[in-house]
Amino acid sequence: MTTLTAWLTDPNPKSRRQARLGQAWLAWLRLRRNPPAVSGALIVLVLLALAAFAPLFATHDPFVQNLSQRLLPPGTPGHWLGTDDFGRDIWSRIVYGARITLYIVTLVVVTAPVLGLLIGTIAGYFGGWVDLVLMRLTDIFLAFPRLILALALVAVLGPGIINAVLAIALTAWPPYARVARAETLTVRTSDYIAAVRLQGAGAGRIIWGHVVPMCLPSVIIRVTLDMAGVILIAAGLGFLGLGVQPPLPEWGLMIASGRKFLFEQWWVATMPGLAIFTVSLGFNLLGDGLRDVLDPRSESR
């Protein structure tokens, strides 16, 4: 172990691989020094574990209805978070719902920021009419209220997880494009971009290898801040019956079904609400920590 850490923290790496792994180790050390980020990472890890091993954590089948045991309060033996109006165990449904939440979040994260980043950097780098066309397009998307546009898309495409994700991604990219373009404008006239252009690099290499790394930190921060919003919009679409369809245990859908008994049987809506709250908080804390980690300049010397 000590030889490994010595190898990782060697100030004079022998190879590119050692240098890269050493950087990753330093990033981990920076993350570890940041307690909120660690707790955020823990929450996200727990969510990952719940989703991966849902059958182990769940005490009941999330779909089996048992009308003789409907609306049991939390703390009931066998149902420690209670049951919903069909007698399904809420804890088991939350555990299985983590899969759906994670699936939606992952799909949105690999689509919207990447699309926004590409559009923003291309617009900022080329300028002129390319910039004009792409940014007016961005403005049009920005002008629509997000949930309304998502609603319209789902109404056209039909309800379902994939369509909900598509709707969220299509409405979530414009802010990333704006951020990326603003960063690109400050970077594109810099000497280091002129130097790499002078070395004969094409636009693709310059944008991907030299401009995008400069935009990435601000975009990543936005992504983690938006993560909570994404979960809430997915929940909102589920709540309106336009996202995930019953009987799938999606958290937003579970809140929607608990609405009818909010005053008498508060736990039906509160438990999935707490799950959304916790996960959103986890992503926010992690995102804040990631900003420090991703900037090599912030490391202690």
Add this chain to the structure above:
Amino acid sequence: MPEFLEIDDLSVTFTGQGREVQAVRNVSLKVRERESYGLVGESGSGKSTILRAICGLAPMSGGAIRIGGVPVPTPRGRAFSAQVQMVFQDPYASLHPRHTIDRTLSEPLAIHGLRGSDDRVIRALKDVGLPANFRFRYPHQLSGGQRQRVAIARALMLKPKIMLLDEPTSALDASVQAEVLNLLTSLRDEHGLTFLMVSHDLAVIDHMCDRILVMQNGAAVEELSREDLAAARMKTEYARSLFEASADRFMEQGLQG
């Protein structure tokens, strides 16, 4: 010696917000192979713009640029970048802050599909007098002089014939200036480079250049050889005033040399 880099009647005009600014007016100059040619003038006289126009980074509105008798292509292309490279004024701005020195130096090799980048990066660091263990550092971990050495190493990666030096020492403090200038001189001898150098510091120009062109307001004023400069044989009033302005420092350097 044959003329290597020829600039004929070059004009550069920037247009913006409905205004036209002519930064360079009808400047001609000829640089011989392995020569050091200096461009001198106060700020805003268009010296750096000439270098940027050669690289295709500033818009040419007239004239021609030839290397070895062949007009340079537009856009410049990879063949051009293997022939001409530039060292920028500010070493704090010319290195990518998120790339290691290794990435910065191996990037030109990757662009041109050249092999053996490990060895060549280590060799390049050695050439500019940097220890090999600097290879995986980031620019923020280096001093100004060390950064400028990295920028020089980067310019040399493609084995160019012509180096354009845009005030390569003006952002460095005096003790480091001399080191970098000596490094440039020895690299020129070693690699058979041709220098086209911009400076407003006559001491630096005297140390480095065989011939200089004095510029004012985007136009060429007077061409001087090193001997003319040493004997103060300026024909125009402007060149003389420029010379006198930095005479104190110039004399000091002359006495030491």
